[in-house]
Structure formats: C-alpha cells, structure tokens
Amino acid sequence: MLAASKLDKSAKIFVAGHRGLVGSAVVRRLRTLGYTNLILRSHSELDLTNQSAVKTFFTIEKPQYVILAAAKVGGIHANNTYPADFITINLQIQTNVIDSAYRYGVKKLLFLGSSCIYPKHAPQPIPESALLTGPLEPTNEWYAVAKIAGIKMCQAYRLQYKWDAISAMPTNLYGPNDNFHPENSHVLPALMRRFHEAKVSSAKEVVVWGTGSPLREFLHVDDLADAVVFLLENYSDLGHVNVGSGKEVSIKELAELVKEVVGFEGELVWDSSKPDGTPRKLMDSSTLAKLGWEPKISLRDGLVGTYKWYVTTQ
Numbered sequence: 001m002l003a004a005s006k007l008d009k010s011a012k013i014f015v016a017g018h019r020g021l022v023g024s025a026v027v028r029r030l031r032t033l034g035y036t037n038l039i040l041r042s043h044s045e046l047d048l049t050n051q052s053a054v055k056t057f058f059t060i061e062k063p064q065y066v067i068l069a070a071a072k073v074g075g076i077h078a079n080n081t082y083p084a085d086f087i088t089i090n091l092q093i094q095t096n097v098i099d100s101a102y103r104y105g106v107k108k109l110l111f112l113g114s115s116c117i118y119p120k121h122a123p124q125p126i127p128e129s130a131l132l133t134g135p136l137e138p139t140n141e142w143y144a145v146a147k148i149a150g151i152k153m154c155q156a157y158r159l160q161y162k163w164d165a166i167s168a169m170p171t172n173l174y175g176p177n178d179n180f181h182p183e184n185s186h187v188l189p190a191l192m193r194r195f196h197e198a199k200v201s202s203a204k205e206v207v208v209w210g211t212g213s214p215l216r217e218f219l220h221v222d223d224l225a226d227a228v229v230f231l232l233e234n235y236s237d238l239g240h241v242n243v244g245s246g247k248e249v250s251i252k253e254l255a256e257l258v259k260e261v262v263g264f265e266g267e268l269v270w271d272s273s274k275p276d277g278t279p280r281k282l283m284d285s286s287t288l289a290k291l292g293w294e295p296k297i298s299l300r301d302g303l304v305g306t307y308k309w310y311v312t313t314q
C-alpha cells in the first residue's frame with residue numbers, strides 16, 4: 001500500500017466536471033477546507049472526450065491532483081435510451097483523463113464510479129468484493145461497464161507504474177446543482193420538480209415511475225464531497241471504496257417524503273410501464289467507516305435543503 005500523500009493547501013487540484021452535482025460540491029468542500037489552487041474548466045472550454053485537447057491541457061496546466069467528476073450521467077430512462085452515449089463518452093473521458101494525468105506528472109487521481117457497477121443480484125449490503133461476480137442490471141449495464149473499466153484502469157496504472165490512482169463508488173446522490181430534467185434525471189430531482197410543478201399548478205395527481213417497490217440508498221452530495229476529499233487526503237490503495245449513507249428507502253417511501261417536503265397534497269399514480277431497475281442497491285460502506293469517515297446529513301434534512309435551493313434558483 002502506498003502511503004497517502006499529504007496535500008498542501010496550495011496544491012494544484014483539477015476538479016473535472018466542476019459545474020455538475022458532484023464537482024460543484026467537491027469545489028465547495030475544497031474551498032471550505034482552505035484549498036486555494038483549483039483548476040476548473042467547463043465542458044465548452046475543454047471537451048474531455050477530445051484526446052489532444054486533454055493532452056495539451058495537462059501539458060500546460062500541470063495539475064498535481066485530479067478529481068474526475070466529469071461524466072455522461074443520467075437516470076434509469078437516459079441510461080436505457082442512450083446506451084451508446086453512456087458507454088462511449090464515459091470510456092473516452094476517463095481514458096483521456098486518467099492516461100494524461102499519469103503521463104504528465106499528476107501525483108494522485110481520484111476516479112468516481114457508481115454503485116451500478118455491482119451485479120443486479122449482489123448480496124446486500126453490497127461489499128466491494130461483489131464486483132464482477134454476476135450479471136449487471138440491464139438498464140444501466142453500458143454505463144456500468146465503462147465505470148468498471150475506469151476502476152480497472154486505475155488499478156492497472158497502480159500495479160504497472162506504482163501510480164497513485166484511487167476509485168470511490170458513490171451510491172445514488174442528490175443535492176444542489178442536480179439535473180432536474182423531467183425524463184433524463186435521477187428519481188429524486190425528477191420527483192421534486194414534478195411535485196413542485198403540480199403544487200404550483202394545483203394538479204390533482206402526480207405520476208411516479210415503476211411499482212414503487214425498488215429500494216435505494218441516498219446520500220447528500222455534500223457528504224459525498226466530504227468523503228471524496230477525505231479519501232484524497234487519507235487513502236492510497238488498490239481497492240475501490242464504497243461511499244453510502246447505510247440507509248435505504250423504497251421508491252414509494254421516497255415519493256411520500258418528497259411529496260411532504262414539497263407540500264403537494266394530491267395523489268400518486270404509479271406508471272408500471274416504466275422500468276424498476278435494480279430491485280435493491282444498498283452498499284456496505286464499512287471500509288470507509290473503518291478509515292474514520294461517516295455521513296452527517298439525514299435524508300429529510302437533505303431534502304429540505306435541496307428543495308430550498310431548488311425554489312430559489314429555478
């Protein structure tokens with residue numbers, strides 16, 4: 001195991017994807033902790049699928065650390081509808097960034113995967129060792145294959161080059177700067193928007209996808225950002241690390257809670273023509289707990305804060 005590198009507060013850190021849900025929370029966390037030398041590029045300034053642009057960027061900027069939070073991301077419908085985009089764009093972004101980071105002298109890189117890397121019928125709670133032990137959930141297998149390749153690439157560069165690349169696997173996330181698209185987003189922002197619009201228009205009912213029976217684990221993105229910086233500062237090993245809240249709710253329970261937080265008073269209507277996806281996806285985050293990290297934000301508090309953010313910014 002390589003010793004974790006002590007980070008100077010003036011270390012040059014490239015946060016890729018800093019305008020997204022995760023990247024913006026990581027930037028907030030780094031700034032709160034006093035990191036002063038962040039390198040940020042929007043998608044339009046630097047397209048990470050463009051290999052030569054990425055190489056030029058690393059040659060000129062010479063970051064010392066990289067947090068890779070740029071990716072093609074979406075909920076169950078987007079994953080199921082655009083499989084080519086999800087596999088190709090993610091493979092391109094991560095291959096370009098990981099390889100250039102190694103070649104142009106980055107000391108350490110943190111890659112972000114997702115809990116969808118695990119088999120559809122993995123043991124619950126899902127330990128890191130469940131990776132590649134069974135078939136994936138079909139609605140997101142293309143994205144999952146790309147994410148698994150990212151983990152393996154970090155491991156391969158560590159093994160062959162003794163380079164410090166680590167991977168964190170977050171559970172389903174939510175919070176400020178989430179994607180609230182009506183179809184392509186994840187369940188929590190999709191429902192928050194739908195309930196809000198129904199409340200404003202005094203609609204009688206809101207449609208929710210699937211049967212409501214799938215179980216999901218949600219983590220506020222500020223907790224995730226805290227864990228990401230914690231891992232960057234304290235963890236340097238081969239294995240990827242699960243990052244979850246340890247609490248699961250059914251989609252029906254989630255829908256009732258979002259409805260209450262938003263203050264919608266109508267009925268829920270279940271559209272069972274839409275896919276449920278993985279039946280259950282609770283991660284075992286004991287590796288991270290043993291390292292000394294734990295989440296702080298409850299689902300209810302996180303929802304209240306996110307809804308306040310939503311109504312003031314949208």
Ligand SMILES: NC(=O)C1=CN([C@@H]2O[C@H](COP(=O)(O)OP(=O)(O)OC[C@H]3O[C@@H](n4cnc5c(N)ncnc54)[C@H](OP(=O)(O)O)[C@@H]3O)[C@@H](O)[C@H]2O)C=CC1
Nearest residue numbers: 017019020021022043047048049070071073112114172173
């Ligand atoms: N959201 C979730 O529930 C979860 C997320 N994760 C992981 O966390 C990471 C971040 O996800 P999240 O913050 O939710 O995603 P977002 O979609 O909110 O943000 C992704 C960011 O990446 C940028 N990006 C996408 N393509 C490119 C590109 N070709 N070049 C440069 N920038 C690009 C986007 O910019 P633009 O919008 O301008 O394209 C955006 O700023 C991903 O790796 C994801 O797999 C893991 C588990 C759960």
Ligand SMILES: C[C@H]1O[C@H](OP(=O)(O)OP(=O)(O)OC[C@H]2O[C@@H](n3cnc4c(=O)[nH]c(N)nc43)[C@H](O)[C@@H]2O)[C@@H](O)[C@@H](O)C1=O
Nearest residue numbers: 074075076079114116140185186187190209210275276277
């Ligand atoms: C983080 C993870 O996210 C994705 O997996 P997922 O957990 O299945 O994501 P989801 O948030 O889209 O759905 C969760 C559940 O909720 C139900 N559901 C109800 N109503 C709406 C709804 O309105 N929108 C959505 N999206 N889902 C809804 C939906 O039918 C499903 O049962 C991966 O593709 C991949 O991106 C990944 O890694």
